[in-house]
Amino acid sequence: MLPLFLAVLFSLLKLFSPAILKFPNVVEIYSDFFISLSDNSVLKAILSTARLILISSFVSVILGILFSFLLNLNKWIWSIFEPTLDFLRSIPVTFFIPAFAIILGISSPNIIWILAVIPSSLIIIVNVLHGIKQQNLNRLHQYYLISGKKSKISAFIKVTFFEVLPYFIAGFKISLSYAIVIVTVLEYMQMGNETGLGTLVYNEMEQLNYKRVYSIIIIVGLIGYILNQLIDKISQKYGRF
Amino acid sequence: MHQTRLIYMGVILKNLTFQYRDSIHPIIEDLNLEIKENETIALLGISGSGKSTLLNLISSFQKPNSGSIELVNIDKSEVSYIRQSAMDMLFPWLTVKENIEFALKERNQLDSEAKERLVSLIKILGLTEKVNKKNYPTELSGGEKKRLSFACGLSYSPKLILLDEAFTGIDFSLKWELWSFLRAEIKRTKATVIFLADRIVFFNSKKQIDTKEVKVNKADIVDIEKSLSEPSFIKTKGETLKIYKEINEAI
Numbered sequence: 001m002l003p004l005f006l007a008v009l010f011s012l013l014k015l016f017s018p019a020i021l022k023f024p025n026v027v028e029i030y031s032d033f034f035i036s037l038s039d040n041s042v043l044k045a046i047l048s049t050a051r052l053i054l055i056s057s058f059v060s061v062i063l064g065i066l067f068s069f070l071l072n073l074n075k076w077i078w079s080i081f082e083p084t085l086d087f088l089r090s091i092p093v094t095f096f097i098p099a100f101a102i103i104l105g106i107s108s109p110n111i112i113w114i115l116a117v118i119p120s121s122l123i124i125i126v127n128v129l130h131g132i133k134q135q136n137l138n139r140l141h142q143y144y145l146i147s148g149k150k151s152k153i154s155a156f157i158k159v160t161f162f163e164v165l166p167y168f169i170a171g172f173k174i175s176l177s178y179a180i181v182i183v184t185v186l187e188y189m190q191m192g193n194e195t196g197l198g199t200l201v202y203n204e205m206e207q208l209n210y211k212r213v214y215s216i217i218i219i220v221g222l223i224g225y226i227l228n229q230l231i232d233k234i235s236q237k238y239g240r241f
Numbered sequence: 242m243h244q245t246r247l248i249y250m251g252v253i254l255k256n257l258t259f260q261y262r263d264s265i266h267p268i269i270e271d272l273n274l275e276i277k278e279n280e281t282i283a284l285l286g287i288s289g290s291g292k293s294t295l296l297n298l299i300s301s302f303q304k305p306n307s308g309s310i311e312l313v314n315i316d317k318s319e320v321s322y323i324r325q326s327a328m329d330m331l332f333p334w335l336t337v338k339e340n341i342e343f344a345l346k347e348r349n350q351l352d353s354e355a356k357e358r359l360v361s362l363i364k365i366l367g368l369t370e371k372v373n374k375k376n377y378p379t380e381l382s383g384g385e386k387k388r389l390s391f392a393c394g395l396s397y398s399p400k401l402i403l404l405d406e407a408f409t410g411i412d413f414s415l416k417w418e419l420w421s422f423l424r425a426e427i428k429r430t431k432a433t434v435i436f437l438a439d440r441i442v443f444f445n446s447k448k449q450i451d452t453k454e455v456k457v458n459k460a461d462i463v464d465i466e467k468s469l470s471e472p473s474f475i476k477t478k479g480e481t482l483k484i485y486k487e488i489n490e491a492i
Contacts, residue, residue, distance in 0.1 A: 086409075138330070139332070141322075
């Protein structure tokens with residue numbers, strides 16, 4: 001279904017594209033897509049971009065979970081940080097570029113994943129906090145009663161963790177999409193990573209190689225699709241409730 | 242001043258008062274009550290009359306504003322709380338079998354003898370197929386969830402059993418089946434039981450029920466004889482808990 005949808009989209013784009021651009025047809029795009037998969041520069045770009053996406057996602061998960069539970073420790077901490085959280089969520093990540101560029105340098109290899117971590121971790125924090133607030137307190141009380149235990153850590157491991165898991169997975173899926181978008185866009189802006197898919201798209205566009213540009217778009221879409229499918233499989237196995 | 246009886250095991254409530262933060266009046270006011278070992282009592286009242294709050298206080302889910310709750314020779318880990326909503330006491334990420342074994346596992350008491358007892362518990366409650374199929378609670382019907390909640394609540398042979406409208410919203414045959422199962426368990430463990438109900442219809446033999454009225458707030462006390470003959474009377478008066486003693490005999 002997806003290849004068919006893309007074929008229709010590419011055909012429509014060709015109809016509206018100026019003749020001078022020599023926009024490729026569907027067959028040309030798809031053949032280039034398969035050729036690009038054996039192209040070293042594309043494979044290198046895939047690995048480079050995937051690496052940054054995974055680093056930013058990993059750091060986002062750690063920070064997201066850590067901050068969520070710290071913020072939830074008591075109402076006082078939450079009341080102090082809630083406005084800050086809402087404040088940061090409202091700022092587009094591109095606005096942070098100058099600040100981080102000064103600190104890290106515009107060509108720093110770390111600037112991309114650090115910038116991607118900001119919105120990604122915020123999404124996880126918001127979702128996990130929502131999960132904690134939504135957790136069934138009767139069930140938590142039930143745990144204390146039937147386990148005969150009083151330990152909050154034990155209750156967290158045995159109950160709260162599982163109660164929050166579906167909210168975390170939902171947040172993680174969105175944060176992953178954010179990470180893909182931010183990493184590829186920052187690469188496209190020639191920041192930090194000279195070998196990523198975003199940089200490759202920019203270079204190929206400069207050379208008016210549109211079939212390769214669309215091949216890379218398909219690849220980026222596939223990376224997102226595969227990662228989402230992976231999360232779905234994991235959540236079906238461990239978060240089916 | 243309330244006179245306390247000497248009891249070997251049970252629950253003693255002394256001058257218990259509880260008020261919700263957003264409420265003007267206390268929902269439970271100066272309540273004194275003693276429930277002895279192997280005694281089964283029912284608390285009757287309309288919704289909002291403080292029945293569930295009282296169970297929450299006894300089970301330490303909430304703390305009273307004043308007064309005391311004494312569990313005599315009953316450890317807090319020997320209290321079971323079976324709720325109206327079965328899913329409130331089940332862990333949906335665990336299978337049916339894991340849910341039933343959970344309490345004993347957490348207490349490191351899941352030995353071969355306990356396992357045998359759980360197998361018979363599963364059989365009595367008709368959950369064998371669900372256990373074999375490794376079903377999760379969300380895959381069960383309403384009645385099966387209710388059965389499972391009873392299995393979980395009674396798996397560790399509690400000394401004090403609190404039932405918060407656990408028989409509400411289920412058909413009569415299941416109600417009877419669970420009640421019979423509960424009675425057998427009470428007989429075996431000599432547990433003290435407090436259960437809540439919103440209507441008296443379930444207990445159809447008024448002559449055998451020894452009643453005691455407990456005023457939990459400033460509302461009028463309901464006429465017990467009238468309420469037995471006209472269950473709807475309780476709904477209109479409300480706000481008073483009725484305590485029915487010796488339900489075992491009545492049933």
